[in-house]
Amino acid sequence: MNTAKPKAIAHDWFSKTLAGTLLGFTLSIGCAGLFNALAGDMPLGVRGQLAMWLTAPVWKGALSGVYFFRDGKRAWAWLGGANLLVFGLLAALRLG
């Protein structure tokens, strides 16, 4: 048996839920933007629809997975980092 007890996981219900709801949403918009930028050959009408449909699974996926973080601070940090990465890529694609 492992005697070195792993650190307890903080519930941080409010902080994690808020991170999943807010940052999960912005992440989903960023992912939709990435898809939109990468699928530039597709006509705007259908590309935009696919981008819109991408929002729900990313948002709800992030909101569902957020309770795996050890505490609320980590949830904000990791999801914030993911947002920075996605929006950074998006900005790079737009400039490039």
Next chain:
Amino acid sequence: MRSEFIRIYKSVHTWTGIVAGMALFIAFYAGAITLFKEPLARWATPPSATHGTAVPLDQAPNLIAQTLRDHPAAAKDFRLHLKAAEHLPSGLAWQVLEAGADDHDHSSARHFVATLDTGGVARVEAAHPSRLAEFIDTLHRVVGLPVDTDPNRWIMGIIAALYAVALVSGVIVLLPSLVKDLFALRVGRNLKRMWLDAHNVVGIVSLPFHVVMALTAVVFAYHDGFYFIQDKLIHDGKWATAFSSGGAPAKAPPRDPAAMRPPAELLASAQDFSPSFQATSLQYLNVTGPRAAVRVWGHDPTAHSPRFVGGFVAIDPYSGKIMNVDFLPGRQSLPNAIVSSFFALHFGTFGGTPVQWMYFLLGLAGAWLFYSGNLLWVETRRIKAARDDDGSHYPPAQRRDARWMAAATVGICLGAVCGISLTIVAAKWLHGRVDDLNAWHQVLYYAVFFGALAWAFGIGAARAAIHLLRLAAVFTFAIPLTSLLAWLLPSLGMWTHGSAATLGVDATALAGGLGFVWLARATTRRAMQGSTDSVWSIRREKS
């Protein structure tokens, strides 16, 4: 996986499930019925001279010309129905929306139909189609609320979000023991174990269906907001231009609809383009304007449909040229076919009638899933009699939250079931006897719903469950009995259609009624013979 995560996700599953469960029960029960919206609309439509037959195609141009001459307002959007059904007009139909109404809410629209009399003269009449099937659909779309408006869709969206989280968390909780538990239905003395096994197996087996429903429901609730934000952030405000054809001049002299190709020719164009497509109606849009279009709506048995009512090919009515196939089943580009598949997966518009029945059963199984989730919540909070109880003590009092949750579950779920059945029955009994039948459909539903809720809290879940299941059986049996009575006694002023679809409504209700009788009996047995240390027991004596 660390057991702590399992515990955390168990809490997530418990609380998202308990908040969303009862609203989802209504959405799924009403949604299962909505799969057969058309048969239900046919069942509820009284026989009339202007409905139930199809106008011969060669007479349609005459009807269209006369109607547009006398009623120019119809030119914006009217429909020629090609099939005969009890609820479809024998000619043209259009509606005039009230200014400022929500574009999802058609309850205030005024309906008109144009038919040809024997002398070939067009007759236009106001129509008052039954909104029964539409009302049940609305209950399903906005989780039991009366109208499909923006605020109500927001509420539905929150429920859908909780539902999505409940699904993921439920799977996470079950994962570690999935292999062991999946095929184990431990029927036995441990009732909670049996309910949990059943809840798990139904949840896992229908998981793909639920994932589809949760994600599409979030999109149906919030798509306006998603599009708005994405337009600002990623489409640079160009989203609106994606759907305007641009080219045509804004100001053009009105065109003469008499110059349009006859419907038979437009249908032939559609058929040439897609031989497997089966047209059901022609929707004429802005026929006097520069962007006139006819949407030939229909189904393709070899493909999935982008909308609940099917798909369409847009044709220029003046040239007969194909304008747009983005919504034509089986002939879409790959990205369009993918977008359409999300709709088809929600509506069950692929694979024909067998898939509709499968979705109907999955919908009912979903309703049961939420009901059983609430039962497990109550069961977890049960206060058991002491183990060494020799039977000389009264059973312990149950917690108030468990009693209230049991009452709310029984009242809301069975209240919705009873209300829907009664409001269906009312379509025949109240027709011609009240001024505004569509308002009565709502009043009756909510009267039964809130009555059931009050009853459940008043006398407790155990007794109310038995009463409400019996009431559900009575109201549901009343659906086929009404049809039988109407057939035997025509003097009652009601009707019974002979079409397979409408008789199917009666047959399904008969089966449903038998199901409720069975449930009422099982519930009575539990209340009388089950353990007394339970909110479901009505035995007062010592155990």
